[in-house]
Amino acid sequence: MINSVFENTFVYNYFETFLKSNKRFPQSIVFEGFDTIMQYFFALELFRILNCTGDKTQNCSCTNCNWTKENRHPALINVTPVDFKDDAAKTVISVKQIEKVTSSIVETSNYHRFFIFSNAKLGEVQEKDKNKLLKYSNAGFELNKEEWLPASINKKILQEEASNALLKSTEEAPNKVTFVFLCNNREDIISTIVSRSLVFKTPVSIEKSTTDISSFFKNYPNISIKEGIEKVNAIIDFAENNNIGFIDILDLIEEYFINVLKTNYSNPAFFGLINSDIEKVQMAKKQLMATISPSNVFENLFISISAEGRHL
DSSP: OOOGGGOSSHHHHHHHHHHHHTOOOOSEEEEESSOHHHHHHHHHHHHHHHHOSSOOSTTOOSHHHHHHHTTOOTTEEEEBTTBSOOSSOOSSOOHHHHHHHHHHTTSOOSSOEEEEEOEEEESSOOHHHHHHHHHHHHTTOOOOSTTEEEEOBOTTTSOHHHHHHHHHHHHSOOTTEEEEEEESSGGGSOHHHHTTSEEEEOOSOTTOOHHHHHGGGTTTTOOOHHHHHHHHHHHHHHHHHTTOOHHHHHHHHHHHHHHHHHTTTTOHHHHHHHHHHHHHHHHHHHHHHTTOOHHHHHHHHHHHHSTTGGGO
């Protein structure tokens, strides 16, 4: 059912099962993670299946599937600082936009409507983003907009007044209406919207599994400081050679630790150790965002999770 380009992810497995259950689709979804492009196209794929009038396979060529892949379906609405608006504000999602959203959902529709809330990155598309887009264009998806990319939403883009104006709609959305929020972290959205939504952590890069990262952790949790420091350059080379951002690499490392955690839930001591290391990865992300150099961030991380570092 769901396009194979999204395979091997938690969100794929969850929604593949959910869509087959014929249960009412969620009225509000938050996707958090550092691959906003993946989040966006995954939202399009869910929308495609919900509105498909054919066999719902990834190769279906019904009108709704074609419109969705061409990103021009009338029931697929991008709500960004530059899309779906009549006012002059170009840096935020305005209250007027929210009023336009809430008034439009009152009208009945034969389609399952999606309102995708994101930032909009305008300008020339960077090479690393072109590589990400190529994967989805090969699967038949288009953006249908030049020099436009979806980007993570935050509280500067969707501010408190506009968010509050949206609350009632996210909680009491009509049947066949879904709000989708794309963000790096759920804390980038006010908690009252998050609490009304299903939240899913999305992987960094579909084509990169944690197998690629696990090669750096063969001796975990008994990595020595010397071994950890030696891995720093290899990690940085891996990121650059695969066009993956350093925060994205940390997201993959966190995903690796979460998978280790799942397989060791019955070992309380080891469970606590992994939880502690996940917190260290999350701290490393904050250090990167505070403009500390990647080499220092990864060196500090490997020292802190090394066998000797735990006792420093």
